[in-house]
Amino acid sequence: HALSQKHRKRIEEAFGWAKTVGGMAQTVYRRIERVRSRFILTMVANNLARLPRLLAA
Known part of the structure; x- marks a missing residue:
């Protein structure tokens, strides 16, 4: 249960x-195709925003 809560927190963030x-x-x-494309681009931007913290770790 604790592990699933940890994964859920990361996804919800x-x-x-x-x-x-x-x-x-x-x-x-x-x-739906355009919404999906926008969502993917937004998640790519999220990963780019997280990248400096991931590289520092």
């Missing part, structure tokens, strides 16, 4: 970042 910083709280697109 990414989704929280996407909603607040990445602008994914509401989408401006209607087609």
